Amino acid sequence: MPTYEYACTKCGHQFEAFQSFSEDALTECPECKGAVQKVYSNVGVVFKGSGFYKTDSRSAKSPSTPAAPTPPPAKND
Numbered sequence: 001m002p003t004y005e006y007a008c009t010k011c012g013h014q015f016e017a018f019q020s021f022s023e024d025a026l027t028e029c030p031e032c033k034g035a036v037q038k039v040y041s042n043v044g045v046v047f048k049g050s051g052f053y054k055t056d057s058r059s060a061k062s063p064s065t066p067a068a069p070t071p072p073p074a075k076n077d
Helices: none
Strands: 003-008 014-018 036-039
Touching: none
Parallel strands: none
Antiparallel strands: 003 014, 003 036
């Protein structure tokens, strides 16, 4: 179950609440009964293992580049 952080806009009280995704957001401060809003912060994500760089998904041999198209032959007048 996700943990959400809230802050009261009236008294500044900050608190956390465990809520499911389907529950409505809290609207009332438990301290002063003022309005609250969710506090958003950065989420730490750590990628471990291979496959997170564009070079990891390539095979050992790089495919040959297709040849450039040849220009049409020049007309002789």
